[in-house]
Amino acid sequence: MPLTLSTLTAAARRLxxxxxxxxxxxxxxxxxxxxxxxxxxxxxxxxxxxxxxxKVLFSRNADDRRYxxxxxxxxxxxxxxxxxxxxxxxxxxxxxVSAYAAARPPSKLGMKVGSTISVEEGIYALVxxxxxxxxxVIGEFLGGTESRFADxxxxxxxxxxxxxxxxxxxxxxxxxAQMTTARDMATLGIxxxxxxxxxxxxxSTRSFKFRGQTIGNHNRLLGRVDGVDGIxxxxxxxxxxxxxxxxxxxxxxxxxxxxxxxTARSRDDHMAELVKQYLPQxxxxxxxxxxxxxxxxxRGPAVASHAETVAMxxxxxxxxxxxxRISTINQRVAEAYGSNATGAMNAITAPSRRPVVGRxxxxxxxxxxxxxxxxxxxxxxxxPVPRVAIPNVVTEAAAAEPAMxxxxxxxxxxxxxxxxxxxxxxxxxxxxxxxxxxxxALAGARxxxxxxxSGSQTLYRARFAGFADKAAANAACDALKSKAYxxxxxxxx
Numbered sequence: 451m452p453l454t455l456s457t458l459t460a461a462a463r464r465l466x467x468x469x470x471x472x473x474x475x476x477x478x479x480x481x482x483x484x485x486x487x488x489x490x491x492x493x494x495x496x497x498x499x500x501x502x503x504x505k506v507l508f509s510r511n512a513d514d515r516r517y518x519x520x521x522x523x524x525x526x527x528x529x530x531x532x533x534x535x536x537x538x539x540x541x542x543x544x545x546x547v548s549a550y551a552a553a554r555p556p557s558k559l560g561m562k563v564g565s566t567i568s569v570e571e572g573i574y575a576l577v578x579x580x581x582x583x584x585x586x587v588i589g590e591f592l593g594g595t596e597s598r599f600a601d602x603x604x605x606x607x608x609x610x611x612x613x614x615x616x617x618x619x620x621x622x623x624x625x626x627a628q629m630t631t632a633r634d635m636a637t638l639g640i641x642x643x644x645x646x647x648x649x650x651x652x653x654s655t656r657s658f659k660f661r662g663q664t665i666g667n668h669n670r671l672l673g674r675v676d677g678v679d680g681i682x683x684x685x686x687x688x689x690x691x692x693x694x695x696x697x698x699x700x701x702x703x704x705x706x707x708x709x710x711x712x713t714a715r716s717r718d719d720h721m722a723e724l725v726k727q728y729l730p731q732x733x734x735x736x737x738x739x740x741x742x743x744x745x746x747x748x749r750g751p752a753v754a755s756h757a758e759t760v761a762m763x764x765x766x767x768x769x770x771x772x773x774x775r776i777s778t779i780n781q782r783v784a785e786a787y788g789s790n791a792t793g794a795m796n797a798i799t800a801p802s803r804r805p806v807v808g809r810x811x812x813x814x815x816x817x818x819x820x821x822x823x824x825x826x827x828x829x830x831x832x833x834p835v836p837r838v839a840i841p842n843v844v845t846e847a848a849a850a851e852p853a854m855x856x857x858x859x860x861x862x863x864x865x866x867x868x869x870x871x872x873x874x875x876x877x878x879x880x881x882x883x884x885x886x887x888x889x890x891a892l893a894g895a896r897x898x899x900x901x902x903x904s905g906s907q908t909l910y911r912a913r914f915a916g917f918a919d920k921a922a923a924n925a926a927c928d929a930l931k932s933k934a935y936x937x938x939x940x941x942x943x
Contacts, residue, residue, distance in 0.1 A: 491710075493689065493709065494511060494690075494709065494711075495510060495516055495631070495707070495708075495710060496508060496632060496724065497510075497632035497633050497706065498706040498707075500733055501643075501698075501703035504740045505732075508727075508728055509633075512631060515614055515630065515631055516630060516632070516689060516710065517628065517688045517689035518615075518629070518635065518689070519685050519689040519692050520621065520622040520682065520685065520692075521682050521683075522603075522619070522622030523585050523682060524638050524639065524681060526603070528641065528645075530569065530588050532606075533592055534569065538876070539569050541568065542568050542569065542570065543907070544566040544568060544905075545566060545572060545590075546564070547565045547566065547587055548586075550586065550596070551583050551587045554586055554621065554623070555582060557579050557580050558583040558584070559575055559579065559581045559583055559660060561583055571660060572588050573649075574652070574660070575660070577653055577655050577667065578658055578665045578667045579668070580668055585621035585622075586621060589619075591872070593876065594870075594876070594877075595935075595936065598880060598883070600618050600620065603620070604616050611741070612630070612634035614630065615629065615634045622686065623686070624687070624688060635709075636706070636707050637741065639681050640740050640741055650680070653680025653681050669682070669683050670718050671722065675695075675697070677698050677725075680695070682694050689709065689710065691710070692707075693707070702729055702733070708721050708724070861942045862942055863915065863919075864918070864919060864923035864939055864941055864942065865914060865923065865940060865942045866923050867940065868880060868913070868935050868936065869912045871912065876910075878897070878912075881898075881912050881913075881914070885897060887933045888926070888935075895914040895917070895926060896916045897914055898915055900913060914926065915942065920941075
């Protein structure tokens with residue numbers, strides 16, 4: 451074809467159009483990449499702490515609030531470990547799967563409504579697959595409902611010193627009000643190791659078998675970086691890719707947090723670099739316990755022979771086996787970090803004795819026979835303080851409130867039930883909180899529990915008495931429902 455002026459002009463026009471289109475596409479790609487990088491930068495936070503002496507080695511946006519995603523499950527497991535340590539559950543205790551739990555989105559085990567999983571299976575499910583359904587099963591087992599369990603998690607966070615963390619659910623699924631910080635997550639990571647060294651070893655599990663399927667761990671740093679022994683990964687769209695890592699190499703220990711990673715790989719690579727850079731700067735000597743001394747929650751009724759169950763629990767040979775509980779916090783910290791915490795613990799001043807109120811007073815009354823005269827920590831300032839009459843403590847507010855009704859007392863008329871839990875102390879916690887939140891609707895109601903057999907375990911119904919008729923009970927139940935409590939009215943006799 452001969453080259454004429456018209457053909458050259460047409461070719462030049464086509465080339466110009468192609469170059470313009472390429473420039474536009476490139477611009478879009480550059481803008482998209484830039485926006486992605488900016489979004490990742492806005493979500494980024496990191497924190498590295500020497501787990502021997504508490505020295506901060508690296509900190510970026512460590513106190514800015516971020517979405518925890520599945521890092522939430524670290525606190526869910528802390529609460530479960532606490533329940534085992536206080537005798538409210540054992541590794542073999544069954545936990546029932548509700549319709550709500552079964553309906554949680556992936557990652558999940560895919561359990562059927564009405565089935566059960568053991569406490570140990572729940573631990574493995576959270577550590578490896580980060581199963582959202584299993585997290586809710588644990589939350590409902592310990593708190594009756596997930597929302598009440600989230601309140602318990604937040605109260606525990608405050609007690610550990612996690613001042614900028616709020617939980618709204620047990621698994622970390624999206625919730626705009628569920629927030630934390632990199633520093634708070636590091637605090638929780640250290641607390642898990644220091645308070646529960648015999649259970650912390652679960653975090654190093656590479657895989658476990660669940661009813662015919664082998665489930666691997668999402669934490670890719672296990673086996674990749676020498677000394678890494680946990681802890682947890684997390685991701686939702688708003689959070690980016692999160693990771694809390696614990697490293698023990700010789701006498702050096704650190705805990706590191708990365709939040710807001712653009713991809714799982716970039717997050718892991720960044721964590722590996724932080725470990726490589728800062729582990730050599732850690733101390734080889736432990737100076738003190740970094741988290742306040744652990745004190746188990748109120749001891750509930752025996753679910754089985756706790757010590758014997760822990761001692762005889764048969765675990766797969768391919769995963770670490772938890773040891774029996776040890777008796778003192780000094781031994782706990784020593785086992786956790788290979789150090790002697792005697793000096794640090796001797797420096798802790800015992801709290802002065804003061805009137806005990808709210809939930810702690812209820813716990814003290816329940817434990818009076820086991821621990822006569824022992825001190826109980828005062829209620830957290832950040833948590834609501836129920837106003838109930840307390841044995842041997844009379845205040846102006848308490849004098850106007852009816853006392854708790856013992857489960858063995860005769861109850862007549864109509865009652866309102868809000869939950870049934872395997873621990874009587876948990877039932878009383880729920881009743882106290884519900885009474886405080888419902889206000890005047892339960893002003894004349896008397897909280898009590900009723901023990902009932904359910905298969906191989908005992909459940910404690912959390913109920914309010916003191917309603918003259920069905921209408922009054924229904925009115926109280928309506929008030930409770932307005933505060934997000936499930937309940938129903940029933941005749942007591």
